[in-house]
Amino acid sequence: MRKVILIAVLISLIAINLTAQNKKSTLLMDMAQFDKAYIPALFFTNQNNAEFSAGAIDGLLRVWNGFMSRHKNPESSDSLWGKDIGRIDMLIGNAAEIVYKQESLDSAHENLE
Numbered sequence: 001m002r003k004v005i006l007i008a009v010l011i012s013l014i015a016i017n018l019t020a021q022n023k024k025s026t027l028l029m030d031m032a033q034f035d036k037a038y039i040p041a042l043f044f045t046n047q048n049n050a051e052f053s054a055g056a057i058d059g060l061l062r063v064w065n066g067f068m069s070r071h072k073n074p075e076s077s078d079s080l081w082g083k084d085i086g087r088i089d090m091l092i093g094n095a096a097e098i099v100y101k102q103e104s105l106d107s108a109h110e111n112l113e
Helices: 002-046 050-071 081-098 105-112
Strands: none
Touching: 002 050, 002 081, 002 105, 050 081, 050 105, 081 105
């Protein structure tokens, strides 16, 4: 009976560890996807290319919204995560608004920096 309980506890610990690793893996993959979308938006706003900036911002918003839906409130010991992610959300939103209103792409770029 003790062996059965010990095996059950070990299986539970392994499952918990795999779940935690999977969450970290998902966050890492989502961060890589964010970078892939962020870099073109940063580049094209810096180049003052309105057409490509709009397309890049569309892609960035799509990826960012997915990231936010999965990671806005992670199980993390980082007490500033929520504040930081909220600020990033605001800055990306500001940049998108500037691009869509066809205002100064320099300002949009500054928000993305």
